[in-house]
Amino acid sequence: MTYPIIVDSAWEPTEQWVRELANQGLNVSFLPLPFDVASLRNLVEAALEIRCEGIEEPVEIAPHPRRTRPPRIVVVYPEELALQAIEFMLRRSFINVELLLFGDSQEAWEELLRATPDLLITYDLMPMLRGKEIVQRLADKSVTFPIVVLSGYGAVTEPWVHEYASRGLNIKFLDTPFDVTTFRKVVAESLKIPPGKNHER
Numbered sequence: 001m002t003y004p005i006i007v008d009s010a011w012e013p014t015e016q017w018v019r020e021l022a023n024q025g026l027n028v029s030f031l032p033l034p035f036d037v038a039s040l041r042n043l044v045e046a047a048l049e050i051r052c053e054g055i056e057e058p059v060e061i062a063p064h065p066r067r068t069r070p071p072r073i074v075v076v077y078p079e080e081l082a083l084q085a086i087e088f089m090l091r092r093s094f095i096n097v098e099l100l101l102f103g104d105s106q107e108a109w110e111e112l113l114r115a116t117p118d119l120l121i122t123y124d125l126m127p128m129l130r131g132k133e134i135v136q137r138l139a140d141k142s143v144t145f146p147i148v149v150l151s152g153y154g155a156v157t158e159p160w161v162h163e164y165a166s167r168g169l170n171i172k173f174l175d176t177p178f179d180v181t182t183f184r185k186v187v188a189e190s191l192k193i194p195p196g197k198n199h200e201r
Contacts, residue, residue: 003177006031006043006081044084071118071191072098076108076134077150078126086121086183093184094193105129112138117145119190124151132160139169146190147171 005026007018010033018030031043073090077083083101090099100117102108106128112120120138124131131149138147147170151157154175161173174186187193 003179008033040081041084044081045088070096070098072100073119073121074100074108074111074117076102076105076122078103078123089180089183092180093187105134109134119146119187121148121150124149124157125153135164135171139164144170148174148186148190150174150176152176
């Protein structure tokens with residue numbers, strides 16, 4: 001196991017065992033509670049930068065001649081830490097994209113009704129609207145834009161994602177946790193971007 005781990009706690013003994021594991025070579029960091037957004041962002045960026053070493057340079061997506069805006073990616077994830085991590089990975093991997101981030105799935109649905117994205121990345125098991133409910137509503141509207149569904153419970157999520165894919169919906173499943181390279185590849189494939197190349201959609 002090499003992916004970074006962040007442990008948050010207000011309990012002093014937690015910090016001690018986290019530092020002991022870090023000294024043993026485990027990629028783990030401690031975040032004391034309560035924390036501010038800046039501290040959280042700095043820790044996430046520092047942890048993920050380690051995982052970014054050796055991956056390709058960010059892909060700059062050339063603007064489409066018939067479109068005045070950059071590709072729009074909507075991300076829905078109920079946990080702030082994970083949402084910031086996804087934002088960092090997207091900005092580290094792609095240039096010239098518009099990111100709309102939502103921790104509330106109902107707010108995300110209202111945005112999806114307002115404007116069509118070029119890619120939707122959503123977690124499955126969320127309060128309010130679950131990822132499956134969002135996908136069901138989009139399927140009923142016969143959307144054609146790509147969807148990536150994230151979940152740490154593959155046995156629950158993967159079967160219904162494959163079922164929708166078999167019906168012709170442009171949808172992929174990505175098991176969590178994942179590394180930057182895998183995430184980049186799935187997003188690039190969804191947006192039809194050749195890895196490492198400037199791509200005009």
